[in-house]
Amino acid sequence: MLLMAIKKIEARGALDIAKCALTTCNQVMGLAERNPAADIKPLDVLKPTKKNNYARLDQKELPELLRKIDAYDGQPLTKLALQLMTLTFVRTSELIGARWDEIELDKKQWRIPAERMKMKTPHIVPLSDQAIDILTKIKNLSADEVLLFPSERRDGKSMSNNTILYALYRLGYHSRMTGHGFRGIASTILHERGYNHDHIELQLAHSKRDAVSASYNHALYLEPRARMMQDWADYLEAIKTGATILPFKAA
Numbered sequence: 001m002l003l004m005a006i007k008k009i010e011a012r013g014a015l016d017i018a019k020c021a022l023t024t025c026n027q028v029m030g031l032a033e034r035n036p037a038a039d040i041k042p043l044d045v046l047k048p049t050k051k052n053n054y055a056r057l058d059q060k061e062l063p064e065l066l067r068k069i070d071a072y073d074g075q076p077l078t079k080l081a082l083q084l085m086t087l088t089f090v091r092t093s094e095l096i097g098a099r100w101d102e103i104e105l106d107k108k109q110w111r112i113p114a115e116r117m118k119m120k121t122p123h124i125v126p127l128s129d130q131a132i133d134i135l136t137k138i139k140n141l142s143a144d145e146v147l148l149f150p151s152e153r154r155d156g157k158s159m160s161n162n163t164i165l166y167a168l169y170r171l172g173y174h175s176r177m178t179g180h181g182f183r184g185i186a187s188t189i190l191h192e193r194g195y196n197h198d199h200i201e202l203q204l205a206h207s208k209r210d211a212v213s214a215s216y217n218h219a220l221y222l223e224p225r226a227r228m229m230q231d232w233a234d235y236l237e238a239i240k241t242g243a244t245i246l247p248f249k250a251a
Contacts, residue, residue, distance in 0.1 A: 002022075002036055006021060006022050006025075006045065007045070009021055010047065023042075026038060054178050054180040054181055054184065055177055055181060056178065056181025056182075056184045057173070057176060059185055059188060062185060062236075062239060063239040066086065067240055068171045069082045069083060069086065070240070072170075074167060075152070077138070077141060077143055077149060077159070080134055080137055081095060081096065081148075081159070082168075084135070084138075087128060087130055087229075087232070088125050088127075088131060089182045089186040090125060091179075091180065091183070096158045096161065096164070098112075098147070098158075099147060100139075100145065100146060100147075103127075103135060108126060108127040108128075108132060108226070109124055110124070111125075119205060121205075124222060126226035126230075128229050130237065131229075131233065135148075165179060183204055186232065187200055189235070198221065202220060
């Protein structure tokens with residue numbers, strides 16, 4: 001009966017949920033004298049989950065992409081969204097859903113609430129001087145009082161996920177780069193340049209935190225992360241202009 005229930009979940013394509021459900025059943029039934037879930041191994045009964053590898057450029061191609069973004073001749077708000085994404089490397093859904101009440105320009109912080117985060121814990125994005133400049137330009141467009149990136153239909157919704165993707169297509173990066181790709185590039189370069197792994201993972205919002213500790217830990221390492229994000233912005237500016245790239249100041 002347990003196996004039939006798990007396979008039913010798998011049949012609708014929810015492979016990760018099927019695995020989690022089996023794990024949960026094992027934990028619950030572990031309190032019984034006889035645990036039937038212990039006899040079912042996920043690898044024996046469930047299809048392997050395919051890893052989703054997002055398309056992304058090699059880091060040597062990044063300078064050209066940055067220059068193309070700056071020269072983008074589509075919607076101004078789309079161009080600014082791409083520029084802000086390169087500086088903050090947040091997830092596409094986190095970017096397009098950004099609200100002005102999350103932005104604290106005086107503190108140079110973008111505080112994304114838990115309900116908008118994949119891991120369902122609050123996240124702080126330290127804002128570099130370059131990111132502040134982009135946000136000022138967005139504000140000057142006066143597109144919306146609530147959303148940074150509203151839909152062109154002005155229906156109270158944010159721009160589509162596909163807006164970023166199609167803009168990259170228009171720049172000549174079809175099947176070669178996605179919005180998510182900026183996260184992988186940033187992680188690779190920051191690790192190569194000696195930044196603390198925990199700081200990078202926190203900035204990528206990869207760290208899994210339980211509900212109890214979330215309110216205490218979401219600001220963890222905020223000061224070194226702020227320095228890292230400013231150095232990242234300076235690095236992007238340098239490679240875009242072809243200036244001599246010095247080592248990061250505080251890796």
